[in-house]
Amino acid sequence: MRSRPSSTAPSRGLLFLRPVRPRDAGSLSAPRGDRQLVEKCGMVSSEDKAVAVRALLLEEYRHHEWRPHHDAVSELVRTILSQNTSDVNSDRAFARLRSRFATWEQLLLADTEEIVEAIQPGGLAWIKAPRIKKALQAILEERGELGLDFLKDMDIQEANAWLVSLEGVGPKTAACVLLFALGRPALPVDTHVLRVSRRLGLIGPRDSAEKAHIVLRDLLPDEAVYDFHVNMVTHGRQVCHAQRPRCDACCLAPLCDYVHRSR
Numbered sequence: 491m492r493s494r495p496s497s498t499a500p501s502r503g504l505l506f507l508r509p510v511r512p513r514d515a516g517s518l519s520a521p522r523g524d525r526q527l528v529e530k531c532g533m534v535s536s537e538d539k540a541v542a543v544r545a546l547l548l549e550e551y552r553h554h555e556w557r558p559h560h561d562a563v564s565e566l567v568r569t570i571l572s573q574n575t576s577d578v579n580s581d582r583a584f585a586r587l588r589s590r591f592a593t594w595e596q597l598l599l600a601d602t603e604e605i606v607e608a609i610q611p612g613g614l615a616w617i618k619a620p621r622i623k624k625a626l627q628a629i630l631e632e633r634g635e636l637g638l639d640f641l642k643d644m645d646i647q648e649a650n651a652w653l654v655s656l657e658g659v660g661p662k663t664a665a666c667v668l669l670f671a672l673g674r675p676a677l678p679v680d681t682h683v684l685r686v687s688r689r690l691g692l693i694g695p696r697d698s699a700e701k702a703h704i705v706l707r708d709l710l711p712d713e714a715v716y717d718f719h720v721n722m723v724t725h726g727r728q729v730c731h732a733q734r735p736r737c738d739a740c741c742l743a744p745l746c747d748y749v750h751r752s753r
Contacts (some may be wrong), residue, residue: 491714507707508674534690540709542745543690547721550741554720562638563594563629565671569663570622573612594636598626621658623751628656642672657660669719675712677719679703682726689730691747 559565567587572580590608593655597605605619612618630636641649646668653664661679667677679687679702686692692709693702710718729736735748743749 551721559670562671565667569666573614583609625656675715677707683722686726686730689748
């Protein structure tokens with residue numbers, strides 16, 4: 491078992507990073523070059539810190555090969571269901587919805603009350619049911635079919651803008667559809683990504699999730715986005731908890747503004 495980086499705060503103005511050797515080799519598993527992260531004196535830029543965070547997360551949690559989670563329309567529906575609830579509850583609601591309606595076209599023909607009953611385990615059913623139905627109706631009216639594969643070939647900013655134009659679709663939902671279903675380099679910022687990024691100092695301590703989507707995405711090369719998102723979520727769940735974060739066990743402690751402020 492490899493040793494963890496020391497959580498002792500580096501001296502002021504000094505970023506201490508050791509060589510990083512990710513478990514999975516390959517073009518997506520680490521920054522290019524020899525992956526040597528050298529000591530830097532003076533102020534450390536957000537870009538430098540993002541590169542270092544990405545490398546340390548890869549070493550801790552490995553590289554993840556992208557595979558589509560669902561088709562894009564299903565991902566849209568599933569992500570709307572996940573708003574303001576747990577994964578367990580949203581997964582139950584999505585499974586019940588797919589069991590009730592064989593196709594999304596059938597859902598469009600259903601009464602809202604029937605959709606509400608199906609997704610009840612996910613919470614806020616009376617809000618989410620009409621939101622889902624309106625989004626699917628808008629896609630059908632705009633495209634003539636219930637499909638979002640056309641977003642694969644669209645400029646990513648235009649694709650994002652198209653999705654957020656749908657009622658009830660914000661930056662996170664749009665990014666989930668683009669990244670998880672279509673393999674586009676959009677970065678969803680959930681509660682874990684937002685919390686860890688604030689504590690690290692990759693974004694401002696009071697930056698909104700909307701701003702974080704823009705700032706964090708600009709710090710990363712396209713090929714790093716999927717790994718970064720998955721590993722940041724894992725780190726937030728396992729180590730960087732909202733209450734009582736495990737800073738003594740954190741692979742990112744040498745880079746963390748929160749750790750340094752606490753000492």
